[in-house]
Amino acid sequence: MSENKCCCCGTAEACVDERDQKLQEIIAKYKDVRGALIPVLHEAQEVYGYLPMSVQKKISEGLDVPLAEIYGVVTFYTQFSLKPKGKYKINVCMGTACYVKGSGIILDKLKEKLGIEVGECTEDGLFSLDACRCIGACGLAPVITINEDVHGRLNPDDVEGIIESYTKTENK
Amino acid sequence: MEMVNITIDTRKIQVPKNYTILEAARAANIAIPTLCFLKEINEIGACRMCVVEVKGARALQAACVYPVSEGLEIYTQSPAVREARKVTLELILSNHDKKCLTCVRSSNCELQQLSEDLNIKGLRFEGEAKLLPLDEFSPSIVRDPNKCVLCRRCVSMCKNVQTVSAIDTMERGFNTTVTCAFNKSLNDVSCTMCGQCIAVCPVGALREKDDTDKVWAALANPDLHVVVQTAPAVRVALGEEFGMPIGSRVTSNMIASLRRLGFKKVFDTDTAADLTIMEEGTELLHRIKEGGKLPLITSCSPGWIKFCEHNYPEFLENLSSCKSPHEMFGAVLKSYYAEKMGIDPAKIFVVSIMPCTAKKYEAQRPELSSTGYADVDVVLTTRELARMIKEAGIDFTELPERHFDDPMGEASGAGVIFGATGGVMEAALRTVAEILEGKSIDNIEYNAVRGVEGIKEATVEAGGLKIKAAVAHGLGNARKLLDKINAGEAEYHFIEIMGCPGGCVNGGGQPIQPSTVRSWVDLRAERAKAIYEEDRELPIRKSHENPRVKALYEEYFEKPGSHKAHKLLHTHYTKRAKYPEE
The missing domain is CATH 3.40.30.10 (Glutaredoxin)
Structure with missing residues (x-):
């Protein structure tokens, strides 16, 4: 199997993870809004089910908020999770x-x-x-x-x- | 300034309206204990050590953030205040490792001082205490969470002043720690190793990686030729470690101490700073005349370099290819000096005494080993040198007058001012302007680039050329300046950036002053004053007039920018990731 093939749909075309696209929409919605970090984290967690490093990095890049600050917020509130949740x-x-x-x-x-x-x-x-x-x-x-x-x-x-x-x- | 009338401990005084209770009390010579407070860096009222009674207020108030107002009545020593402070301090101590005897900050620790000041005679609370692993992976900085009092001074310095944000506060309640995202090591995030976190830490939770053992071992090894060089900022701060006033110049005492420690030669990094100016000045003129990449940005500050590599890789080509002065010196010692003295470079052990923790990281960069050996073997901070002097039992204040050793003994004033913000720029302008004019210039003090203002600008006209220059110190100011350039709002030929606020005099490896001093005295300005004094007193104040540097070119390098110079004195940079790996 070619390495270029997408892991989820197997097509040769590079396919954008639907969830990543949703995250970009969330970030775009809140970009330049003061205090937007917590709502973005909430919505991102709804999309992914949890907030792994890859997602936090994208939020950091998108909102221009340092990763250390984001991780601080995520670990402060119990409703945010670093690990996947069960069904x-x-x-x-x-x-x-x-x-x-x-x-x-x-x-x-x-x-x-x-x-x-x-x-x-x-x-x-x-x-x-x-x-x-x-x-x-x-x-x-x-x-x-x-x-x-x-x-x-x-x-x-x-x-x-x-x-x-x-x-x-x-x-x- | 509008004044208000207030009463502190039954004393009636007048203070400016914009004062906090802490400042008002200070004006009345009343000391209020603080721990998390550091003026202009951390004013968050978090630790509650500074509580006072304010008449009419519902509870005790934090003096560091409570603004004065007309008629305010304050009690700083009531029984309720004293008891509250003691309980707070004892609670902080109950979750502190209390290993003062072996702590690097013993006798210079704000927590220890508070314990003494508040007359703590026993600890009433013996609760659970944190026991977390140390982060010792960085070549520059050790993080010990078991000593951390969660004052957040380091976080504010790293995030708000330096805009690096390597560390932040994580988790909550008892589990709160100051650490990197995803608990990574400082070595694996975009930490610039500037050490400003250490400079503001009230306790021993942040400290440099101590390399004194390596130096003791080298000094005891008869097969090695152990030499040392000292940066300009060290000589105007080392005295503080021995109780001398801030801004004391101790050049001679420092050299004499290093001799007594057993170094074969004591060299002055400033001579290499003169060499840097020759190379960098040539590079600047070449880039201006040949249409090279502009602005040219200085490369002496390794904290700045690492910041650029992580955050502004688009500027890597703008960086001067010059190694920092002590690295140049190392390369010269293991080539020119080795040949001249007939010593095998493998046997030469170069120690650099630097005001800087990032230099420890810099010294282990693989590209900085032009002769096949590391240009510099070990970097010690000003504080580590003080520790060695104390360990050796040397009476620092009673030493004979001594001078730096040849063949690189003499430095110009231009090399000395490298230690303060604007100094590299001024040193370069002194030389570049003369090259362009083709004659000697008398007025060599460029006041526009001196001082502690965050970003400074100057335009210098010489030989029909207009050089637009800018100086930024502190990485937050560097970021501002680079963002302006990226947005097309500013254009320069030449930029000096130093990673630490105030430049090397206020580097992360310098003596640590407690908040009670640092909040009210501008260390940057006081130490810089001493640097400029030293410059004024030197007979030679321009790098290109330094006879040692001239001889070095005549005997060895031929001319600035030569093939040999490029091989030994220049380097390259690496784009680094902004985020840690998963």
Whole structure:
């Protein structure tokens, strides 16, 4: 196979990654806008799912903001991620109410079940695990979210079944 | 200046309206402790060491950023203030490695000084402390996050003054660190190695890579002929390391100390600066007359060179092909001097004492080894030399009068002023103007290119030629100037750029003055004054009149720009990436 061929569509024509094109549009939209870095990072993360160095470099070049500053912002806010997220993004609430109701144990159980640490993604790309600040559902404590689904009033034994329900959907 | 009436600690005083509480207290001779504050560089009120009570205010206020106003009542020593400062300092200390005994900044550390000033007798907080790996990969700078107090002075210097942005603050809360993007080493990002971060660090979190052991080992090796050269800026700052006033000239003491340390010869880099002017001046006239690439930009400052290679590769052809003076000197020592003295160049060990950390990086560039050996073997900063003098037990203030050694002993005033911003330009103009006029010119002080203004311009007319010149110091000013040229808003024949603000006198390898001094005294101007004094006192003030340089051309190089000169005294540059590799 020729080296010039595109990795995704196999055509000989050099094909521009669709996501890169979207990123350039985002940058163009915010160019010369003061304080545009955070909205650009948000939108870029929506496009790529995370913010790897290659994306941060493009933003640095496009907005003329130093890479070190961008990396500082990305690592400051927990909603930005340097690593790819899974198809199912698990967030374990570590707010005060959830914490005293044992969300730490729920988190440990999830780590054990998935074999990953906080901030990581399973090898099959299905699940990623994060701990987050209070999501405002204290009445349901301890609570986790998986994408848009909320699972509340959990005890550690529920974890196994919840994860399996998503795996089953995938295997259908 | 509009004045306001305020009360500090029951004393009524009048101060200018634009003062902060910190400045007002200073005017009243009341010392308020600071840590993150560095005037005009870092005024962010982050560390809370400078808190004071302001009558009517809800909480204690940071004096360094709180503006005075009519009728303001301030208490700088109330029990609440004293306790708050102590708690803050103890919390900072609880996450500091506290290894003062082996710290390079011991006795010159702002944190240590605060601990003494605030009478800290014990540490109440024993919490978790950071234990992170050191970044020791750069040939110039060591970063030790375990000593960092997160004051952000280095970040501001690197980002706002130098516009390099190699480092920034990462993560948050307890995990906050000052580091490079993606935790890369300083060696793998576009760090220019200028060392200005070190100059503003209040503690030992940023320091030069200490190479004194290499020099001690060479001095103890009987097979080596170990020689040393010193840059012009060193002699006007070294005294500070021994408690002398800023701007003291210690040329003789420095030479005598180097002799006692055991160097076979003590040379003056300024002689090579004269050589640089001969080569660079010739290059300038050649480019103007033959339609070469203009503007010609000076190449003495290795921090500037690396900045250009990373950020402005389109200007690489504009850079003078001249090596920096100490590299020229190294090449001359391992060729001309080796032949003249009958010493095998392999046995000559050249040490450069420089006000600069970037010179350490420069010395290991593979292209700077014209004779087959590195032109310069080791570069020490002014601070490292002071450490060696102290280690050797030399009483720096009590030494006999000594002069630089021949055959390159005599330098002109033009070579001396290389150490201050505008100096290379002025030295070049002294020579170029005379070559163009074909006669001696008496008025040789070019005041337009002196001083601490960020970008300076001058037009010099000589021999029917108009030379438009510009001088920039500090990489932020260099960026401004180059952007102007790129935008077509300015045109010059000749530009001098020095990487550090104020030039080499304020280099990243110079003695470190704490914020309590640096915030109120312009180190750049004080040290430069001493440089210009030395220039005025020298019998020869033009590079082309230096008899040593004349002899060097007669005996060896033939003429400036000759084939031999190109082989030994000139170099080339490399385009470097702006971003680190993944």
